[in-house]
Each structure stands twice: as structure tokens, then as C-alpha cells.
Amino acid sequence: MKIFKNALLFGFIFLTSLTVFSQSKITGVVVDGEFNQPLAGASVVVKGTTAGTATDFDGKFEISTSEKAGVIVVSFLGYETKTVSYTITGNSLNLGNIVVSPDAGQLDEVVVVGRGIIDLAKERKTPIAVSTIKAAEIQAKVGTADVTQAMVNTPSVYVAGQSGGYGDSRITVRGFQQDNTAFLLNGQPINGMEDGKMYWSNWSGMSDIANFIQVQRGLGSSKLAISSVGGTVNFVTKATDKKEGGFVSMGVANSDYFKSTAAYNTGMNAKGFGMSIMMSHWQGDGYNQGTRGEGQNYFISFGYKPNEKHNFNFLITGAPQSHDQNFTKRISDYLGFGRKYNNNFGYLNGQYISERTNFYHKPVANLNWDFNINSTTSLSTVLYASWGRGGGTGNYGGGKRSISQLNPYTGSNQSTYIDFDQIYANNLADADGVGTGSNYAIRASMNNHAWYGIVSNFKKELNENLNLNFGLDLRTYNGDHYRQISNFVGLNGWSESRFLRDNNHVIPNPNTLPSATNTVNQSYNINPWYAFFNVADDNQKIDYDYSETISYGGVFGQLEYSNDNFSTFFQGSISNQTHQRFDYYDYQKEFQDSEKISNVGYNVKGGAAYNFAEKHSVYANAGFYSRQPYHDNIYLNFTNQVNPLTENEKVLGLEAGYTYKSKIFTASLNGYRTTWEDRVVTTSTVQAADGTIGTTPVLAGDVIFTSNQGVKQVHSGLELDFVVKPLATLDIKGFASFGNWEYEGKAFSRRFDENLNLLVENETDLDGGKVGDAAQTTWGLGARYEIFERFSIDADWRNYDKLYSNVAAKDNLELPSYDLVDAGISYKMLVGKEKQNSVNFRFNMNNVFDEVYLSELTSNIKTTDNISSSNPGLGTYQSNGRVYKGVADGNFGYFGLGRTWNFTIRYNF
Structure with a gap:
């Protein structure tokens, strides 16, 4: 045995x-x-x-x-x-x-152009705090929202403003608003040259054409002379595809939303030519009342690769659109008339009319040339241009009439929807049919521009470990701003008179100045296609008519050393920016040209990283920016008068991080501290009721702007993000960010109305006040599970806390924290003889549990404040029970969107 x-x-x-x-x-x-x-x-x-x-x-x-x-x-x-x-x-x-290759579904990218121009984190070995969102996720998660929705699961990124209407969202990065975050499209800067702001309605097609989005928080990897105070967001679009194919898709969503898209790629032929084209149309009623919108997107790309040394790509893209807008309301208005309440519209003879419509068409074109000189040397250049036409409508004159209704919540009557029938009757009764200040018309504030630029980068591998980059960034911009009539509402024309300013810029004694009278009789269509090709004659402009020219020239360079375990870099850039303003409406002819202002700015950045084990690495970066002030802050109160207090804003950024990577788990921990001095911030609110600011009368519904100068901001925090892949079919990801964003010092505050009249000036102590408009503490957790081949489900949960009102105040108001859950289902069905084609199905539901929350506030009313400052006997908000979730109901803001959904079907061939 x-x-x-x-x-x-x-x-x-x-x-x-x-x-x-x-x-x-x-x-x-x-x-x-x-x-x-x-x-x-x-x-x-x-x-x-x-x-x-x-x-x-x-x-x-x-x-x-x-x-x-x-x-x-x-x-x-x-x-x-x-x-x-x-x-x-x-x-x-x-x-x-x-x-x-990524399973992107739309215009699958093969040719990536402008590699030397598009500053991605992966192109530099010394790391930064970064999150990359790929095409598959963008197309799956955005649905009917702005492309900003793709960034909601990113640490220290807060998305707000969706309740304003299609394209009215905005993002903050590390507590800094959009004018302090750099946005790039294929290497070209796209922040507004005048004020640094972003208007996402101009980029409604981005989710269709984006190859990926990279959010670089903090200093970022951009070599350009731009100040990434909060961070840098790189949008990299698709280029000409090498293979023939295309897709057609259709999407539907809540609020009668519909979108159809078609795309076709010729593929690259034997001679190296190819073309990709995409067109789409969308329309919807909007989530809130009176926020209808519609538009188109187009993308055309021509590629040519004559040999291995040269690669050319030309593309043009645009998103003409119009959408009606909702402004902030008092919480008591929402509680009385519903969370979707909007009073910017009415009816004339039963036909819907909105007083506030944004309309714009901004084609963007760029030509990329990649030149591989030899195995160690390359040159990348992009020539770009954009032409913007359009603006926003609003009331003009003092003849506005509204329907009075009982607010069930407050028990009092208040003005609500616009009574266009009464306005029309009043205008018809005007003796000569030509309106003046006591009548009513709908005006359009036009913001047209032409922008041209070039960015070029030369890269040289000096040896196996040392790389050198240097290049130039040149831009020129001309903007035209004026008002025209879009709807006379029964009038035949409009007449107005004004005194003409001299070099004193103000009107100390109007009797000593010449005057001018202007009468217009033509109204202009606000269709974005019409507005792009039809510009008002000079004699048909009202209220204001001015232009500005901004020229920018910069040089930049970067030197990086790296070996297997260590890397270090240094970047530097310097730029000169010139500004000049031309006021054709409010100035005498010989004084129409302002003084030309030139400012020099620069930035320096450096850092190092060390891989101290196979799975562990650490880094630290530092940077200093001396940033020129924006054009709108150089000239006071929208006149030719130069602001004597303006100087370069100073930004100091410090950051460090640790990364762990293994087969199934990757995590990054980042810490930062950013200071911003000599800053200028402009905010806006909506006037609650007729009254006065300073000595100037203002009307309910007027937009009031507040400009704050001089205060210092200090933003510090920690960020964590991780990805776990325990199974080949399961991805788990999460993030957390803990910020402490505060003001230091005092601010000099100016308030002016939407007609650009200065109302009042004040000095305000803001020391220790919390910076608002973004949640300082956020948590998120998401998962995607492939149930069986090509069928998956996903869900994301986020918590927002330490969110303060969007005002500059020492004792800022904190909003209630809230949670959101989004979920989706995807299925890909293979079709055709060789199963090379597919039909993709995607269903999204956002805010699954229909959370009711305040997404932002633009006022700072405390529960202990009196309801009426003129009649303290009425008591406080708290004593009257006028409190919502711990917040006084007199505050202005937005409720976030409730439960929404969208469904898309796409055939790829």
C-alpha cells in the first residue's frame, strides 16, 4: 500500500x-x-x-x-x-x-493635433493636481446639461447657475470664479478678453466634439502667460478621423427637450486628406418657467498629412443659440409661486414673450500645424480666430407694467408676470408713437467681437533627461458694445437725448456741455443667425455705443529635467497688454478716444517630484503671477476715465501632493494655498422693489452691479481622489475636498445699474469673511458595473457643505448642505454583417431622489434682520416665522434643479 x-x-x-x-x-x-x-x-x-x-x-x-x-x-x-x-x-x-481605443461613440478621435500647444499634464513628468474626463464619460453624463456637468465629480469644482436657463451655468475651481480660471480650446485661450468670463451658451456643442477635458487645479501645466488662479481647464476637440464612418443620434429629455445629431467622417485617403463633419439641432422649454431655448451645433474638420514630418488640421465650430433667462428671486417668491417661478415673461394677445433672452453666435476656427523637425525637435503652431455676434434683451424705459397676484406664502399682493397687453395699450395711446423714458420697449444689449491669435511652441530634447520648450502667444481683440431695439411693443420709434462728455468724463454741469438727440425707428431680429450677419447702423443705436481694442503679446519657456525617479521643471512667461476704449455715444467727437493703457505681466512656476518607491510618488510646486487687470476694471464706470487705483493683481500659489498607484487602487492627495491680492471682483443682484440707491431711483427687476477692489483672498485646502478596480467589470471612484477660503482686509465697493450709471461708493471691512459661490467641503462616490458584456449601470453621489452666499461680506450667510445622486444605464448592441456597427442606448436620471436645495444665494440677509428697514415695527424674519431651512426668506437666489432625465439612442456606422 x-x-x-x-x-x-x-x-x-x-x-x-x-x-x-x-x-x-x-x-x-x-x-x-x-x-x-x-x-x-x-x-x-x-x-x-x-x-x-x-x-x-x-x-x-x-x-x-x-x-x-x-x-x-x-x-x-x-x-x-x-x-x-x-x-x-x-x-x-x-x-x-x-x-x-476609447469607446467614445461620436467622431472617434484618431488624429490628435497641436500636441506641443495643448499643455496636458501627461506631457510634463512633474505632476500637478489633475482630473481627466474622457469623451465616453462626457457623452454619457452630460445629457441635456451644459458641458460643465461633466466636471461635477471633480474635487474642488462647483457647478452652479443651471436654473438660469440653457447655457447659463458656471463653475468655480478651488473657490475662484470663472474669470480666475483659465479655459483653453485646443491650446487657444477662450476666456473673455474684457472681463475673463465664460458664457457656456456659446459652447453648447462642446459635449459633442470634446475628445477629453482636463481639469488642472491650481498652477496647472500651461506654459502660456495666463493666470491659473483657480486652475486651468483644457478642452481638446476631435480632429479629422483616419477611418470612414459616422453616426446619427436622437435624444429626448424632460421639459420637452429634443436633440438630433448626425456626423460623417470621410477617412484619410491615400494622399493624406480627410474630413469630419457634425451637425445638430436642439430645442426645449427649459426646466423653469420662461426658459425656452433652441440652437444648433456644427463642427467641420479638414485634415492633411503629406508626410511623417507634417500634420495639418483646420477646424471650425460654432453653436448659434437663443434661450430665455431666469434671474434670482426671493425665497418667499419661490415658496409662494413654486420653485420653477420666473417673472421675466408674459403674454401679448395670448402669445408668449420673454423680456430676457440671450442670443449669440460665436464661430471659432483654428489651423494647427505639427512639424516633426527630427527625432528630438518639433514645432507646433495654432492660428485661431473667433467672431461673436449677439447679446441679451431687457426692458427699456420706465413704462413696464406687471400683473399683481396674491403670494399665498406671504399673504400679500406683488407684481409678477409682465403685462404686455397693458404695455401695448399704453404705447398705442402715446400721442406721436415715439417712445421716451416713460414708455416701454425691449432692447438688446449687443456684444460683438473679432478675435485673432497665434500660439507657437518649439520643443527640443537636449538630451535623454532634459527637455526645453519656448514659444510665443499673440492676440488682438476688438469688441463693439451698443444697444438696439428688438421690440417696440406697439411704438413706432424711440427718442432720447443726452449731454456729451468731455475729457473730464463726468457731467459736473450739464448746462455747459453740448447735447445730442437720437431717434430710432428700426427693430432688430434676435435670431442668432440673423444677428450674425446684420449689424445696426450707427443712427439706430441707443443708450450707449462704445468699442475697445485689446492687444496682447507674450513669450514663454519651460525647462524640465527627469530621470527614472526624479523630475523638476521651471516655467516662465512675460506679456504686454494694451487697452484703448472708444466711446461714440456719450462723448464729444474730439474726446471719443480714451488714453491707451499698457501693462506688463509675468509668471514664474517651478516644482519637483520624486518616486521613492515603485507605487509611491510625491511632488511640490510653487508659482507667482503678476497679472494685468481686465479691461473692464481699467476704465471707471464704463467711461473713458482711467481707474487710478488699478494695478497688477498678485497671485502666489503653493501646492504639494502624494500619489499611490497599483493594479487595482490609485489615489492622490493634494494640498494647496493660494493668495490673491489687489483683486477686482464684480457681482450682480436684482433689485427687489422700486427704491433708491444713493440718490438714484431704481426699479424692481433692475440688475445692480457691485465692484469690489483691494481685498485679499486666501484659499487653502486638501483634495483626495481615488479609483478602485476590484473586478474587471467594476470601477469605484471617489473624491473629497476640504477648503478654507477667506477674505483679508478691506474692499472699496462701487455699485451701478445696468445702464452703467454709478450709484454709490463704500468702503467695507471683509477681514475673515468666507468666500461664497462654491461649497468649500465636498464629498463624492461613484461606481460603474458591467452587468454583462456591453451593458452597464453607474451612479454618483455627492455632498456639498460649507456653501456661502455669493457676496463679499465679513459675516457671510451659510446655505444648508445638500446631497445629490445621479444614475445611468448604458447598452451597446452590435449590428451589421461583421458586427462592426453598433446601436448605443443611454438613460440618465439626475437628482434621483428629487432633493430640494438652494444651489446659490446672491444676498446676505440674516434671520435677525428686520423685514422692513423703513418699518422696524414689523419685526424680524425670525419673529415672523419667515425662515426657510434656517435662511431668511427675503434672500435672493436659485433653487437647484429637481429630478431630471434624458435618453439618447445613437447608431454608429
Whole structure:
């Protein structure tokens, strides 16, 4: 028996040895085709067997198999599955790089242009705090929202303003608003040259054409002379596709939203030519009352690659649109008339009319040239241009009439919807039919511009470890601003008189100045296509008519050293910016040209990183910016008078971080401290009731602007984000950010109305006040699970806390914290003879649990404040029970969107 057992044991060992020694090793590296970077955590298996593994941090894999010939299957969530046939002739086989492509669905990107211009974090080895959002996620998560929705699961990013209407959202990064975050499109700056702001309605097609979005928080990796106070957001669009194909799609959503899109790619022919084109149309009623909108998106790209040294791509894209707008309301208004209440519209003879419509068409064109001079030297250049036409409508004159209704919540009557029937009757009764200050018309405030620029970067690999970049950034911008009539509402014309300013810029004694009278009789269509090709004649402009020219020239450079475990870099840039204003309406002819102002700005950045173990790395960066003030802050109160207090704003950024990466878990921890001095911030509110500010009468519904200068901001915080991949079919991700954003010192405050009249000036102590408009503490957790092949579900949860009102105040008002949950389902069905085509289905539901929350406030009324300052006997908000979730109901703001949904079906061929 013992002999039998020994023989059996020997036989088992012998057979096992034969099996082991007969196996061969297959190795390789899985590479992300979109970023040309190793892809960690990808599943690699031998088809038809249990032999498999996952790629490590460097994208490498090793499989032992007894199959001498077969097929390797590589898969990763969000990427197309890749199969590779193999034959092993010895004991091992190295498959080299296996490139997998993102499953983007729309205009799949193959050719990426302007690599030397588009400053991505991956192009520099010294790291930064960064989050990259790929096309597949953008297209899945955005739905009917602005492209800003794609960034909601990013640390220290807060998205607000969606309740204003289509395209009216905005984002803050690390507590800094959009004019202090740099936005780039294929390497070209796209922040407004006058005020640094972003208007997402001009970019409504971005979710269709974006190849990826990279949010670089803090100093960022951009080499341009731009001040990334909060961060830098890079939008990289698709270029001309190498393969023939295309797609058609249709989407529907809540509020009667509909969108249709079609795209076609010719593919690159034998001579290196190719073209990609996409067109879409959308329309909807808007989530809130009176926020209808519609528009189109177009994208046309021509590619030409004559040889391996040169690559050219020309693209033009635009998103003409119009949408009606909702402004902030008192909480008591929402509680009385519903959270979707909007009083910016009414009816004339039963036909809907909005008083507030934004309409714009801004084509953007750029020509990219990549020149690979040799194996160590390259030159990338982009020539770009944009032409904007359009503006926003509003009431003009003092003849506005509104319908009075009972507010069920307050028990009092108040003016609500606009009574256009009464306005029309009053205008018809005017003796000569020509309106003046006591009548009513709808005006359009036009903001037209032409912008041209070039960015060029030269890159040289000095040796194996040292890289040098340097280049130039040139821009010229001309803006035209005036008002015209869009609807006379029964009038035949409009007449107004004004005194003409001299070089004193103000009107100390109007009797000593000449005057002018202007009568207009033409109204202009606010269709964005019409507005793009039809500009009002000078004699048809009202209220104001001025232009500005801004010229910008900068040079930049970067030197980076890196080896296997250590990297360090230094960046520097310097720029000169000139401004001049031309006022044709309010100034005498000889005084129409302002003084030309020139300002020099610069920035320096440096940092280092160290990989102290295979999975661990640390970094630290520092930067200082001396940023020129924006044009709108150089000239006082929208006149030609130069602001004597304006100087370069000073920004100091410090940041450090730690990263851990393994096959199944990746995490980053970042800390930062940013100071911003000599700052200028402008905010706006809506006047609650007729009254006076200073000595000037103002009307209910007027927009009041407040400009604050001089105060210092200090923003510090910690950010954590991580990704866990416990299974090949499951992704788990999360983030957390803890900020402390405060003011230091005093602010000099100016208030003016929407007709640009100065109302009052004040000095305000803001020391220790909390910076508002973004949640300082946020948490998020998300997961995506592939239930079976090509069918997945996903969900994201976010919590927002320490959110303060969007005002500059020492004792700022804190809003209630809130939670949001978004969820979605995706299915991809393969069709066609070779299963190379597909039909994609996607359903999203945002705010699944219909959370009721205040997304932003623009006032700072406390519960202990009196309801009426003129009649203290009425008591406080608290004593009258006028409190909502701990907030006085007299505050102005927006409720966030409730539960929304969207569904898209797309056929790819």
C-alpha cells in the first residue's frame, strides 16, 4: 500500500512538472490610444482559457499558458475590446504595445493635433493636481446639461447657475470664479478678453466634439502667460478621423427637450486628406418657467498629412443659440409661486414673450500645424480666430407694467408676470408713437467681437533627461458694445437725448456741455443667425455705443529635467497688454478716444517630484503671477476715465501632493494655498422693489452691479481622489475636498445699474469673511458595473457643505448642505454583417431622489434682520416665522434643479 501511495505521488509530481515546464510566457504593454500612456488595471486573458491577469501601473502584463497559438483579449471599461492573435515558437513571446481605443461613440478621435500647444499634464513628468474626463464619460453624463456637468465629480469644482436657463451655468475651481480660471480650446485661450468670463451658451456643442477635458487645479501645466488662479481647464476637440464612418443620434429629455445629431467622417485617403463633419439641432422649454431655448451645433474638420514630418488640421465650430433667462428671486417668491417661478415673461394677445433672452453666435476656427523637425525637435503652431455676434434683451424705459397676484406664502399682493397687453395699450395711446423714458420697449444689449491669435511652441530634447520648450502667444481683440431695439411693443420709434462728455468724463454741469438727440425707428431680429450677419447702423443705436481694442503679446519657456525617479521643471512667461476704449455715444467727437493703457505681466512656476518607491510618488510646486487687470476694471464706470487705483493683481500659489498607484487602487492627495491680492471682483443682484440707491431711483427687476477692489483672498485646502478596480467589470471612484477660503482686509465697493450709471461708493471691512459661490467641503462616490458584456449601470453621489452666499461680506450667510445622486444605464448592441456597427442606448436620471436645495444665494440677509428697514415695527424674519431651512426668506437666489432625465439612442456606422 505504501509503495502504491509513493508511486501515485511520484506520478502526480511528474505530470505537474510536465505541465509547468510546457507552459510559455506572453508579455506586453497595454497603451491608452487616446493619451499614448500605459493603461493600468486592464484585463488581459487568453481566449477560451482561464489564463489571465491585469496590467500593472506601467501597463505591463505577463501570462503563463500552455496554448502555443491563440488569441489574447484585452478589455477595460470605457474602451473598445481589443483581440490580438499570437503564435509562440519558443518559450516566450513579447507582443509589444497593444493600443486600445476609447469607446467614445461620436467622431472617434484618431488624429490628435497641436500636441506641443495643448499643455496636458501627461506631457510634463512633474505632476500637478489633475482630473481627466474622457469623451465616453462626457457623452454619457452630460445629457441635456451644459458641458460643465461633466466636471461635477471633480474635487474642488462647483457647478452652479443651471436654473438660469440653457447655457447659463458656471463653475468655480478651488473657490475662484470663472474669470480666475483659465479655459483653453485646443491650446487657444477662450476666456473673455474684457472681463475673463465664460458664457457656456456659446459652447453648447462642446459635449459633442470634446475628445477629453482636463481639469488642472491650481498652477496647472500651461506654459502660456495666463493666470491659473483657480486652475486651468483644457478642452481638446476631435480632429479629422483616419477611418470612414459616422453616426446619427436622437435624444429626448424632460421639459420637452429634443436633440438630433448626425456626423460623417470621410477617412484619410491615400494622399493624406480627410474630413469630419457634425451637425445638430436642439430645442426645449427649459426646466423653469420662461426658459425656452433652441440652437444648433456644427463642427467641420479638414485634415492633411503629406508626410511623417507634417500634420495639418483646420477646424471650425460654432453653436448659434437663443434661450430665455431666469434671474434670482426671493425665497418667499419661490415658496409662494413654486420653485420653477420666473417673472421675466408674459403674454401679448395670448402669445408668449420673454423680456430676457440671450442670443449669440460665436464661430471659432483654428489651423494647427505639427512639424516633426527630427527625432528630438518639433514645432507646433495654432492660428485661431473667433467672431461673436449677439447679446441679451431687457426692458427699456420706465413704462413696464406687471400683473399683481396674491403670494399665498406671504399673504400679500406683488407684481409678477409682465403685462404686455397693458404695455401695448399704453404705447398705442402715446400721442406721436415715439417712445421716451416713460414708455416701454425691449432692447438688446449687443456684444460683438473679432478675435485673432497665434500660439507657437518649439520643443527640443537636449538630451535623454532634459527637455526645453519656448514659444510665443499673440492676440488682438476688438469688441463693439451698443444697444438696439428688438421690440417696440406697439411704438413706432424711440427718442432720447443726452449731454456729451468731455475729457473730464463726468457731467459736473450739464448746462455747459453740448447735447445730442437720437431717434430710432428700426427693430432688430434676435435670431442668432440673423444677428450674425446684420449689424445696426450707427443712427439706430441707443443708450450707449462704445468699442475697445485689446492687444496682447507674450513669450514663454519651460525647462524640465527627469530621470527614472526624479523630475523638476521651471516655467516662465512675460506679456504686454494694451487697452484703448472708444466711446461714440456719450462723448464729444474730439474726446471719443480714451488714453491707451499698457501693462506688463509675468509668471514664474517651478516644482519637483520624486518616486521613492515603485507605487509611491510625491511632488511640490510653487508659482507667482503678476497679472494685468481686465479691461473692464481699467476704465471707471464704463467711461473713458482711467481707474487710478488699478494695478497688477498678485497671485502666489503653493501646492504639494502624494500619489499611490497599483493594479487595482490609485489615489492622490493634494494640498494647496493660494493668495490673491489687489483683486477686482464684480457681482450682480436684482433689485427687489422700486427704491433708491444713493440718490438714484431704481426699479424692481433692475440688475445692480457691485465692484469690489483691494481685498485679499486666501484659499487653502486638501483634495483626495481615488479609483478602485476590484473586478474587471467594476470601477469605484471617489473624491473629497476640504477648503478654507477667506477674505483679508478691506474692499472699496462701487455699485451701478445696468445702464452703467454709478450709484454709490463704500468702503467695507471683509477681514475673515468666507468666500461664497462654491461649497468649500465636498464629498463624492461613484461606481460603474458591467452587468454583462456591453451593458452597464453607474451612479454618483455627492455632498456639498460649507456653501456661502455669493457676496463679499465679513459675516457671510451659510446655505444648508445638500446631497445629490445621479444614475445611468448604458447598452451597446452590435449590428451589421461583421458586427462592426453598433446601436448605443443611454438613460440618465439626475437628482434621483428629487432633493430640494438652494444651489446659490446672491444676498446676505440674516434671520435677525428686520423685514422692513423703513418699518422696524414689523419685526424680524425670525419673529415672523419667515425662515426657510434656517435662511431668511427675503434672500435672493436659485433653487437647484429637481429630478431630471434624458435618453439618447445613437447608431454608429
